[in-house]
Amino acid sequence: MNWDDDTEATAEADRLVAASADGEDTAVEAALRPKDLGEFVGQEKVRQQLDLVLKAARQRGATADHVLLSGAPGLGKTTLSMIIAAEMGAPIRITSGPAIQHAGDLAAILSSLQEGEVLFLDEIHRMSRPAEEMLYMAMEDFRVDVIVGKGPGATAIPLELPPFTLVGATTRAGLLPPPLRDRFGFTGHMEFYAPEELERVLHRSARLLDVEIDTAGAAEIAGRSRGTPRIANRLLRRVRDYAQVRADGVINREVAGTALQVYEVDGRGLDRLDRAVLEALLKLFGGGPVGLSTLAVAVGEERETVEEVAEPFLVREGLLARTPRGRVATPAAWAHLGLVPPRQGGSGSSGQQGLFGA
Numbered sequence: 001m002n003w004d005d006d007t008e009a010t011a012e013a014d015r016l017v018a019a020s021a022d023g024e025d026t027a028v029e030a031a032l033r034p035k036d037l038g039e040f041v042g043q044e045k046v047r048q049q050l051d052l053v054l055k056a057a058r059q060r061g062a063t064a065d066h067v068l069l070s071g072a073p074g075l076g077k078t079t080l081s082m083i084i085a086a087e088m089g090a091p092i093r094i095t096s097g098p099a100i101q102h103a104g105d106l107a108a109i110l111s112s113l114q115e116g117e118v119l120f121l122d123e124i125h126r127m128s129r130p131a132e133e134m135l136y137m138a139m140e141d142f143r144v145d146v147i148v149g150k151g152p153g154a155t156a157i158p159l160e161l162p163p164f165t166l167v168g169a170t171t172r173a174g175l176l177p178p179p180l181r182d183r184f185g186f187t188g189h190m191e192f193y194a195p196e197e198l199e200r201v202l203h204r205s206a207r208l209l210d211v212e213i214d215t216a217g218a219a220e221i222a223g224r225s226r227g228t229p230r231i232a233n234r235l236l237r238r239v240r241d242y243a244q245v246r247a248d249g250v251i252n253r254e255v256a257g258t259a260l261q262v263y264e265v266d267g268r269g270l271d272r273l274d275r276a277v278l279e280a281l282l283k284l285f286g287g288g289p290v291g292l293s294t295l296a297v298a299v300g301e302e303r304e305t306v307e308e309v310a311e312p313f314l315v316r317e318g319l320l321a322r323t324p325r326g327r328v329a330t331p332a333a334w335a336h337l338g339l340v341p342p343r344q345g346g347s348g349s350s351g352q353q354g355l356f357g358a
């Protein structure tokens with residue numbers, strides 16, 4: 001996803017079901033973050049493997065190996081990096097790829113690290129090339145060459161660094177150059193959460209926010225949270241508002257369902273934009289195939305917004321397929337919107353194939 005594009009970023013940030021953080025999240029998330037591996041819900045594989053890596057390092061009295069965490073936004077990469085620091089009894093420094101545009105920015109951070117400190121580098125795939133090259137040496141040899149001066153008179157001054165643990169996070173591990181990927185001792189891939197896991201996240205968050213929620217209420221919110229704890233926590237806060245103002249403060253299935261209807265998040269976690277795209281695809285184009293540009297005009301959105309903001313979840317949910325001939329709705333999409341697909345070979349979808357170009 002090209003997050004430098006303002007249109008997409010704004011369209012995404014405005015959504016209640018956005019996986020990326022907004023201002024309110026940033027404030028509340030600190031309070032809701034699990035503090036150790038025991039409190040961290042789900043991600044069994046990564047948790048077990050990481051537990052071994054950290055325990056072994058502690059037993060050896062060594063600094064933990066560098067860790068790469070990959071996965072979609074909001075799945076807990078930042079949280080896990082803080083847990084790594086806590087489990088190692090080490091301080092943590094947090095920065096991100098886009099914040100490091102010059103090798104000098106990185107040199108300043110690296111040279112001020114304490115022994116054993118955890119450096120969390122979010123969006124590591126967005127670091128500048130020269131900084132990335134400096135990082136190779138820092139990760140491998142705990143050393144950087146600081147260039148002093150310019151042109152022919154420039155000299156490289158080697159600088160020793162204390163051993164540290166780099167925790168890199170990326171939504172796209174495939175974008176990392178192999179030399180960088182190879183320097184991580186452990187790579188953990190974060191998966192989307194199962195509804196039962198999100199229910200556990202919700203019960204825990206409700207306790208911390210001091211709001212009463214029953215099993216069915218948590219299940220109702222979990223089912224609409226798109227496999228993502230950040231979205232689950234955000235929906236919980238909106239449902240809490242509704243429960244406080246319109247009900248007796250307790251979140252049960254009915255309260256959660258009605259509240260999320262008010263906020264236009266449906267039973268499967270689709271919001272207004274997702275449904276507009278699906279409805280256009282089904283009602284105007286008989287389920288497709290239809291070109292992306294045509295679909296975008298039909299819903300009055302930018303092409304990029306439809307492609308980058310709405311489609312990934314629709315594809316993940318098996319509601320929409322991207323084919324060489326255009327976007328096509330699946331039988332599950334018709335079922336979800338309660339519509340009947342046109343008869344094959346009649347005047348329905350197959351009869352319309354090829355009519356709608358890009």
Ligand SMILES: Nc1ncnc2c1ncn2[C@@H]1O[C@H](COP(=O)(O)OP(=O)(O)OP(=O)(O)O)[C@@H](O)[C@H]1O
Nearest residue numbers: 029032033040041073074075076077078079229230
């Ligand atoms: N496994 C988990 N158990 C409980 N809560 C979780 C878990 N994972 C994430 N959360 C909660 O979800 C929110 C978002 O998590 P976090 O900031 O770690 O995600 P992230 O993957 O770093 O996102 P981004 O890539 O956007 O920075 C936090 O409030 C955190 O408390």
